Amino acid sequence: MGTNNEMVRQTMLGIYEQVLSILKTYPNVSTVLDIPAGSGLFTSILFENKYKVYAADILPEKMSFEKVKCVFADMNKRLPFEDNFFDAVVCLAGIEHVENPMFTLSEFFRILSPKGIFILDIPNINSLYSRVKFLLTGGFFLFDPFWLSEHNHISVLPPYLLNSYLEKNKFQEIRIYRASLKSYYIWLHPLITCFFSFLSRILHKKFPLLFLNYEQSIKFNNQKNVMWSDGLIFVAKKPY
Known part of the structure; x- marks a missing residue:
């Protein structure tokens, strides 16, 4: 179990580094929301990189980074932030835990300022590995009974569907990055x-x-990024 936890941690650290590099391509981003913040590791990374960072989680007491206050937020309900407030919203390891992704995405859109940047990641159930896993076991990658019971992965979001959800919520300039590539x-x-x-x-x-x-x-699902990556990072923009 310890080895698995360390593998997950190393994977997340790689994603954090990648998301940070994406954020740095937007020089006008200053105020960033990290939701769900979890232990606060990514919050601390944002803080150390001079962002004005806000943290929110359904279990704020689990936040261990003390330099930023973590507020209570249930992503299944209206978020406790004003309209058009954040330059960027980052949702890592979060959207697969919500009951109604369309509603949650609409809330992220609401609290983003015009020209604001939205970044989220998802487990990629359309990778070739996940397709074969489903064929053999009837369960997608990271959406089997273990991940449901132990990690509360309840919303299965194929990349094509998430892309459509973002478009329906009026996000624009949607781009997809591979979070981890099966390079071998x-x-x-x-x-x-x-x-x-x-x-x-x-x-x-x-x-x-x-x-x-x-x-x-x-055509979408046969893209190289989609077929060979265990996770995907979506970046979208709120229009003016």
Whole structure:
């Protein structure tokens, strides 16, 4: 168990570093919300990098970083912040825990200032590994009984669906980054893509109406970032 916890910690540290580097590409970002803040590790990183950071969590007492106060916030309900307040909102290891992702995304949009930046990550259930896992076990990556009971992963969000949710909530300039790439398998991508393209053409002839409805999502899910990454980072912008 200790080894698993350390692996998770190292993975999250890598994601924190990546998200910080993304934030630094937006020089006008000053006020940042970290939600859910958890133990406060990413909050501390933001603080040390001179951001005016706010922290929120459903269990604020678990925050161990004392230089920033963590306030109570339930992401299933209206967030305790004013409209158009933050330059950036960062939600890491959070959206898969909420009951109604569409509502939660609308709240993030509300509290962001115009031109504000929204960053979140998700477990990637459309990775090739997760697709094979589902085929063999009936459970997606990080959405099996263990992750439901021990980590409360209750909202399964395929990347294509999350992208649509962001668009429906009026976010713009949506970009997707890989959080962790299966680099030792990446050489297989051209082969796998050719196989899926061949299979799609055959099935398209037999079920034209079905593929008419799913053509865009198939193309989206066969991107290199989506197919070979265990996690994805979405970056979106609130318009003027």
